[in-house]
Amino acid sequence: MFRPLELFIGLRYTRAKRRNQFISFISTVSIVCIAISVTALITVMSVMNGFDSELRARILGAVSHVTVSGIDEPVRDWQRAVDVAKTTPHVEGAAPYVEIQAFLQARRSSGAIIRGVVPSLEPRVSDLDQHMVEGKMGDLTDHSWNIILGKELALDLGVNVGDKVTVVVPQFTATPMGAVPKLRNFNVSGIFELGMQEYDSNLALISMPDGERLNGQAGATGIRLKLDDMREATPVAQLLVNELGQSYRVQTWMDTHANFFHAIDMEKTVMFIILSLIILVAVINLISMLMMLVTDKQADIAILRTLGSTPRSIMAMFMVQGLLVGIVGIAAGVTLGGLLSYNLPAIVKFIEHVTGHTFLAPDVYYISEVPSQLLWSDVGWVVLVTFCFSLLATLYPAWRASRVQPAQALRYE
Incomplete structure (x- = not known):
C-alpha cells in the first residue's frame, strides 16, 4: 500500500x-x-x-584594488615596492603612478586629476586601455608631452585629438615678475570613455616621467595593485604593511568606495x-x-x-x-x-x-x-x-x- x-x-x-x-x-x-x-x-x-x-x-576598471603610497613624500624606490607586491599572494599586477591636481585650459577651462602612468604596466592594473575612443595609451612616451583626456573632460575643454591643452599646476615659481604657477602645454593624443562621469570628466593621463617633471619631484605617488579576488583586498593590504614597513600607507578599494x-x-x-x-x-x-x-x-x-x-x-x-x-x-x-x-x-x-x-x-x-x-x-x-x-x-x-x-x-x- x-x-x-x-x-x-x-x-x-x-x-x-x-x-x-x-x-x-x-x-x-x-x-x-x-x-x-x-x-x-x-x-x-x-x-x-x-x-x-x-x-x-x-569603477574598479579605473580604481585599483589596493594602493600603496608614501606617507609624507613620494615613493622614490618604487621598483622595490613593485617587486614586493608581485610576490604577495593574490596580486596579479602592479604599476606605479604619479598623481597631480591641475587646472586645464583650452577653449574652455576645467579642473582635473592628472595621472602619470607607465603605458606598458598600466593595463595590468586598470582597463583604461580597453576604453580608448581615439588614440592609444602607447603614445604616452617620455618627453612626448602627450595627454589622454576623458571624453567628458575633452568636451568641457572643447578639444579633440591633435589640439593643445595648457596644464596649470598649483606650484609657484619665483620670477622677476613675481610668483607664477607652473605651466606646460600638452598635445591631446587620445580620448577614453570609461562610462563613469567621475572619471570621464575629471581624469587625464600622461607619461610617468612627464608627470614627475610636471610635479617637480622624482618618484611615484604610489603603486596601484590589481588582485585576482577583490574580496582579498584587506588581507593583502595587511601583508603589504608587514612587508614594506610603517613608512608606507596602504589603502583598499573598500576604504574609498565601500559606502x-x-x-x-x-x-x-x-x-x-x-x-x-x-x-x-x-x-x-x-x-x-x-x-x-x-x-x-x-x-x-x-x-x-x-x-x-x-x-x-x-x-x-x-x-x-x-x-x-x-x-x-x-x-x-x-x-x-x-x-x-x-x-x-x-x-x-x-x-x-x-x-x-x-x-x-x-x-x-x-x-x-x-x-x-x-x-x-x-x-x-x-x-x-x-x-x-x-x-x-x-x-x-x-x-x-x-x-x-x-x-x-x-x-x-
Missing part, C-alpha cells in the same frame, strides 16, 4: 475532480499569483545584480523584502482555497476520523494540498524568471525596436543597456522564502480540518 497515507490522500484530493469547480479556480489563481510573484522577484534581483556588476566593473557598494547591497536587500511581501499577498489566495476545501471535505474528514485517523494525520493531508500548490507555483516562477532574466537584454532591445522608444538613452545614461545577471544563490533564497510562506499558509486551514467533529459533520449526510 502507498505510504505514507497522508501523502496518498492529499495527492488523491489533488487529482480528483472536485464537486465545487470554484475551488479549482482559486487553486489555479493561487498557482498563477505565486508564479508571477516569484518571476518578478527573480527578474528584479537579476537586474539589480547586473547594474551592481556593471558599476563594479567600471557606495554598501548602499547598492542595502537597496538590493530592501527590494527583496518589498517584493517578498508581494509573494505573501499571493499566498493569501492559498489560505482561501484551503479553507474552502476544508469546508467541502468535512464529510470525508469525519469518515477518516471514524476509521482511526488522528488529528495530526488529517492536518498533514491538507498541508500536502497547500504545499503542492506552492511547489507548482515556485517551479513555474523559477522557470519563467530564469528565462526572462537570461533573455531580458534581448527582450528590452526588441521592445525598443518595436516601439521606437529607448529606455536608457546613451546621451543621458552611462549604462545604456539593461543588464541582467542571474545568481542561483538569489534563486535559492526566493525559493526558500516562497516555500516557507506556503508552508505557513497551510497551517491554519489544516489545523481547522483537524478540529472537525465527526458527529457534527455527518449529522446531515
